[in-house]
Amino acid sequence: MKTGYLNINKGFFKRALLTELIDSIEELRIKAIKAIDPKDDEFIKNTPYAIEEYYNTKELYEKVQRELELLVKEFPNLEEFQMLLLPEINKLMNVNIHTTELLDSFYKIFSILHIHLQTFENCDENTSEVYVNNESLHILINLIGENKANTRELSISEYLNLISTLISTLRKQERKPTFEERLGIRIAYELLAKGNRFDSTIIPWGNSGFRDVQTYASITDPGIGHLYGTLDKNSNLKGVIVHIEHLERGGDQNREEMEPYRIPNFNIIGKVKLNVGKDAPSSSYVGRPVFESKFKPSALKTVHTLAAACSAIFMDGLTECKLAIERMTASEAITFLKYMSGNIRRDKYTQALSAAFNINTPILDDRDETLVENNGKPKLITSRFEIGMLGIEIVKAGGFDKVTWDGTANTYPSKCVIEQLTFSEALTLVHKAHEEGLITYFSAGFRFNHLPQVIYTGVDGIGLGGAQILRYMDKDTGYHGPFKEENISKIIDIREEAIKDVRGKAAILLSRLDRMYFEKSITPEDNEKRDVLYKQLRDENVDELATTIDELAHIDSLPNDESHPLIGWAGRIISAGTSSIAAQSIGRWEEFIVSLREAMVNQDYERLAEQLLSIQEALKESHRELVTV
Numbered sequence: 001m002k003t004g005y006l007n008i009n010k011g012f013f014k015r016a017l018l019t020e021l022i023d024s025i026e027e028l029r030i031k032a033i034k035a036i037d038p039k040d041d042e043f044i045k046n047t048p049y050a051i052e053e054y055y056n057t058k059e060l061y062e063k064v065q066r067e068l069e070l071l072v073k074e075f076p077n078l079e080e081f082q083m084l085l086l087p088e089i090n091k092l093m094n095v096n097i098h099t100t101e102l103l104d105s106f107y108k109i110f111s112i113l114h115i116h117l118q119t120f121e122n123c124d125e126n127t128s129e130v131y132v133n134n135e136s137l138h139i140l141i142n143l144i145g146e147n148k149a150n151t152r153e154l155s156i157s158e159y160l161n162l163i164s165t166l167i168s169t170l171r172k173q174e175r176k177p178t179f180e181e182r183l184g185i186r187i188a189y190e191l192l193a194k195g196n197r198f199d200s201t202i203i204p205w206g207n208s209g210f211r212d213v214q215t216y217a218s219i220t221d222p223g224i225g226h227l228y229g230t231l232d233k234n235s236n237l238k239g240v241i242v243h244i245e246h247l248e249r250g251g252d253q254n255r256e257e258m259e260p261y262r263i264p265n266f267n268i269i270g271k272v273k274l275n276v277g278k279d280a281p282s283s284s285y286v287g288r289p290v291f292e293s294k295f296k297p298s299a300l301k302t303v304h305t306l307a308a309a310c311s312a313i314f315m316d317g318l319t320e321c322k323l324a325i326e327r328m329t330a331s332e333a334i335t336f337l338k339y340m341s342g343n344i345r346r347d348k349y350t351q352a353l354s355a356a357f358n359i360n361t362p363i364l365d366d367r368d369e370t371l372v373e374n375n376g377k378p379k380l381i382t383s384r385f386e387i388g389m390l391g392i393e394i395v396k397a398g399g400f401d402k403v404t405w406d407g408t409a410n411t412y413p414s415k416c417v418i419e420q421l422t423f424s425e426a427l428t429l430v431h432k433a434h435e436e437g438l439i440t441y442f443s444a445g446f447r448f449n450h451l452p453q454v455i456y457t458g459v460d461g462i463g464l465g466g467a468q469i470l471r472y473m474d475k476d477t478g479y480h481g482p483f484k485e486e487n488i489s490k491i492i493d494i495r496e497e498a499i500k501d502v503r504g505k506a507a508i509l510l511s512r513l514d515r516m517y518f519e520k521s522i523t524p525e526d527n528e529k530r531d532v533l534y535k536q537l538r539d540e541n542v543d544e545l546a547t548t549i550d551e552l553a554h555i556d557s558l559p560n561d562e563s564h565p566l567i568g569w570a571g572r573i574i575s576a577g578t579s580s581i582a583a584q585s586i587g588r589w590e591e592f593i594v595s596l597r598e599a600m601v602n603q604d605y606e607r608l609a610e611q612l613l614s615i616q617e618a619l620k621e622s623h624r625e626l627v628t629v
Contacts, residue, residue, distance in 0.1 A: 004154035004162065005140040008187065010102060011057065013137050014092050017106060018060040020186045021089070024113050025067045027228055030482045031117065032075045033472070043472040045479040049222070049248050052265060061093055084112045099132050106130065110179045121176040128180040141184045143169055156191055160198030160274065163188040168277040171234045192270040200317025201278035204350040205241075205402070207568050208434050208460055209512030210561045213239030214499070215455050217491050218283070218441070220465025222246045223268030225483025227275060236488045237280040239495065241319065244269055245285035247466045248480045255358075259324065260408045263287050266312065273316050281319035283354075286310055288324035295332045299339060307343035310353070314346040322354040322404060329378065330365040330394055337398025349566055349605050352439060354402035357391035359384040359420060360409050385425040392433045402460075403433050407444035414468075416445035418454045424538050430457045431534055434514035448490065452498040456537070458507035458514075464491060505556075506537045506545045512555055520582035520615050521572035526555060527581070566608045570600050573612070582615045 008016075038044075055063055068082045088109050091097065097105075114120045127142045140151060141162050154162065163185055170177055177185065192198075208214070219230050220243045230236050246262040263286050276282045286309050291298035310321040323340065325333050337355060344353065357363075366378035381390050388405045395403045407417030418426055426442070433440045442454055443463030454462055467473030469491070472481030498504045513530035516522035522530070529552055536544045549556070558575075561568030573582055574593060583589050592611070599608040 003140070003142045003151050004158065005138045005151055006154055006156075006159045006187065008137045008139060010097070010099060010137065012187075012190065013102060013106075015057055015060065016183070016186050016190050017092060017109060018057065018064055018089075019190065020183070021064045021085070021109070021113075022060070022067060024117060024119075025064070025071055026224070027119070028078070028081070028116055029071055029074070030228060032078070033482050038472065040467070040472065041475055043474055043481050045472075045474040045481050046477060048477075048479050049246070052267065058093070061089065064089055078116070081112070081116050085109065088112070099135050099137060103130060103132060103137065106183065107179065110182070114179075119176055120179055120182060128178060128184065130180050130183060139180065139184055139187060141166060141181070156196045157198055160188055160191060160196060164198055164200070164274050164277040167231075167275050168279055171231070171279065174233065188274060189271055192274065193267055197270075197315065198274065200273055202317050202347060202350045203278060203281040203319055204565055205281060205319060205352050205439050205460065206561055207515055207565050208439065208458075209508065209515045210558070210568055212560055213495075214508045214511055215239075215459055215495060216241045216281075216461045217488075217495065218243040218443075218461045218463045218465075219470070219488060219491075220245050220247065220463055221470070221483055222248075222264050223272055225470070225485065226272050227268075229483045229485025230488065231272070231275045232485065234279065235492075236485065237276075238492055240280055240488070240492070241461060242272060242276050242280055242282040243284070243463070243465070244272055244282070245322075245465065247471070249478055255408060259288055260414075261285050261287070261324070263309065269313060269318070270316050273318060282317075283320035283322065284313050284318055285322045286313070288326045289328075289336065291327060295328060295336075299336070303336070303339040303343055307340055310340070311343075311345040314344065314351050318351070320352040320354055320402065322356055322402075324356045324358070324406075325391070325394065326358060326361055330363055330367050330370070330381075330390060333363075333394045334367070334397045337394065337400050341399040349564065349609065352401040354404055354439070354441065355391065355395045355398070355400045356404035356406050356441075356443070357387060357394075358406045358408060359387050359417065360407065361387070363387055363390055365390060384420055385429070388421070388425070388429045389432065392429070392436060392438065395433075395438060396436045402439035402441060404441040404443060404463075405429060406463075407442075414445035414466075416447065416450045417442050418450050419445070423453060423456070423540070426454065426459075427457045427534075427538050430459045431510065431514060434458070434511055435517055437515070437518040448494060451491065451494045452501070452504075455495055455498040456501075456503040456507050458511040460511075502542055502545050502549070503537065503540070505549055506533060509549060509552055509556055510534055510537060512558065513552070516555075516572065519569050519572060519612070520585065520619065521569070521576045521580050523576065523579045524581060524584075526552065564603070564605065566605055566612065567600055569612055570596050570608055573615070581619070585619050586615060 072079050072082050088105050091105050128140060130139050143166060166181060167185065216239055218241045223244055226242055230242055244264045246264050249260055264284060269284055273282055286306060289302045289306060291302055313321050328336060341353065362380055362382045364378050365381050370379050381387050391403050405417060407420045408414045430440045439460045441461040441463065442459055445468060446462060446464050447468050464470060470484050470487055499508065510533050513522065513526065517527060517530060529548060533548050536548060574596065578589065586592050596611055599611060
């Protein structure tokens with residue numbers, strides 16, 4: 001059922017118009033700044049990001065007036081825009097305004113917005129409409145080509161689902177919304193702000209080496225840039241994860257006092273996911289834990305607070321939440337990750353928990369095995385590469401799904417993380433993490449010229465945002481300006497070119513082999529070639545790489561995963577037959593495969609995970625027996 005109407009009361013309708021005006025004024029400001037096209041060292045912004053407040057209807061009206069005054073002060077040529085809008089805005093403040101008058105004001109306001117923003121489209125085929133029925137306002141949303149007959153009143157969740165589909169359809173059709181459709185989207189935003197949710201589809205990261213694109217561009221913005229830029233067209237979403245994160249730091253550079261990345265506005269997270277729909281994965285930064293005192297007495301409050309934030313984000317249908325692992329020893333970090341895993345509401349097999357390690361922040365390794373090796377003393381890990389390696393071990397032991405290596409320091413903009421590690425070190429971090437079944441990610445300081453080198457590591461994601469590549473920034477204040485969505489296509493083009501290179505092909509192939517090693521769907525022979533491929537890529541032996549790639553053509557030809565990540569894993573175990581490491585490690589193999597197929601058919605993911613992980617447990621047990629003997 002894709003056609004239906006929503007009943008709206010006058011007060012809610014007025015609020016929707018006023019909030020639309022506030023966002024439209026900001027959209028017009030962005031458009032005016034970008035029309036000037038200031039150079040990066042010329043852009044000026046003296047005001048920081050403003051945290052949202054709640055406004056009642058009268059306060060919203062006053063805020064619209066203030067924003068119009070500020071806009072005209074900044075861009076005097078927009079005075080006509082202000083003068084046209086003010087009479088219509090004043091009409092909205094009549095408490096006794098008739099429903100038909102309110103409807104008339106809507107069309108006049110949107111006509112004025114259209115003149116200056118060109119963000120609407122007339123579409124004769126579209127039958128969406130706003131109308132008055134028995135003194136009540138109704139909005140009917142209908143997708144082009146759908147049958148309008150037998151429309152009915154929609155529940156709020158049905159309406160939100162319809163709007164998410166509408167936004168996706170607009171992208172596919174490469175057209176702008178009509179007046180009625182844009183109003184419909186705005187009403188959806190207001191419903192989200194009131195705590196309503198839609199049936200959002202979770203798009204998982206998927207298995208390394210077996211997704212449509214190996215290295216995803218994590219396009220990062222606090223939110224507004226995504227709404228007006230990233231999500232404007234489908235081509236921006238090819239091999240992209242839409243990441244929401246507050247990046248602006250301002251003049252204070254001390255990352256000990258102020259975290260360089262911070263959690264975004266939760267209301268914007270919902271809007272972004274509504275717009276993304278099922279066209280791309282999406283993620284959000286949450287932040288580093290804040291402890292009131294020492295770890296143990298602080299853990300309960302800290303874990304429950306962060307778990308509540310992550311759970312709310314996951315319930316909006318996002319793919320991933322990222323936490324920074326700082327101000328803890330290695331053993332405390334493992335405990336913290338275990339606590340978080342146990343308190344967050346999510347689908348473990350499609351929604352990922354990510355742990356970010358800053359390679360410039362030393363970690364005190366006080367794990368039992370380290371104490372044994374180091375005469376009972378903890379060891380301070382200061383080497384960037386060793387911090388990265390320790391991060392893999394902590395994530396694996398803590399039960400998280402993704403490891404991030406971040407390169408921020410007390411300088412801004414950041415020096416690229418890939419310049420703080422050698423290529424060999426960066427490749428080895430990705431390689432070792434993939435062997436453990438982890439998703440991998442590099443962040444901080446990326447510019448266009450850095451992209452090929454990091455793609456050659458086979459990393460799963462690259463954090464791209466901020467002033468280096470996707471934002472204007474005032475070099476003196478550090479405050480951010482408009483989003484540069486036009487650079488997304490350039491990022492995608494650079495990636496597509498890099499994966500055609502023999503090193504790009506080798507990186508994807510190594511990611512496949514490392515994933516298969518983790519799954520134990522690999523054969524012993526291919527496992528030996530995996531090690532050869534890694535060393536050749538590490539040493540940049542391009543001529544030898546081409547030969548090894550040819551020898552592994554049967555791995556390259558394996559299909560990408562098309563459904564649930566566990567189904568893809570199980571499918572490779574079955575396809576490998578009796579020649580895989582798994583088959584050679586599990587007794588009663590045929591019986592095991594029958595059981596595996598049954599779990600796949602029934603989509604019993606808990607049972608499927610139990611069976612797949614039992615392969616690794618069997619291998620660990622056989623290894624323990626070997627060591628004992």
